[in-house]
Amino acid sequence: MAYQDGRYERGPREMHKAVCADCKKECEVPFKPREDRPVYCRDCFPKHKDRGR
Numbered sequence: 001m002a003y004q005d006g007r008y009e010r011g012p013r014e015m016h017k018a019v020c021a022d023c024k025k026e027c028e029v030p031f032k033p034r035e036d037r038p039v040y041c042r043d044c045f046p047k048h049k050d051r052g053r
Contacts, residue, residue, distance in 0.1 A: 013030040014030070015028040015029065015030055016028065016029055016030075016031065016032050016033060018033045018039040019039070020039065020040050020041035020043075020044050021038035021039060021040060021044075022040055022041075022044040022047070022048075023041060023043065023044055025041050027039070027041035027042065
């Protein structure tokens with residue numbers, strides 16, 4: 001990890017393919033999806049980000 005502009009730079013993230021739980025489009029996420037949790041694409045995520053807290 002390199003320190004740059006006041007934050008740590010980790011380099012490129014490993015992306016994982018997933019299917020959005022709402023619109024069913026294929027998308028990529030920066031974490032390994034789990035079967036017990038829904039994954040949302042960039043367009044659908046804002047509708048769900050405050051739920052469940």
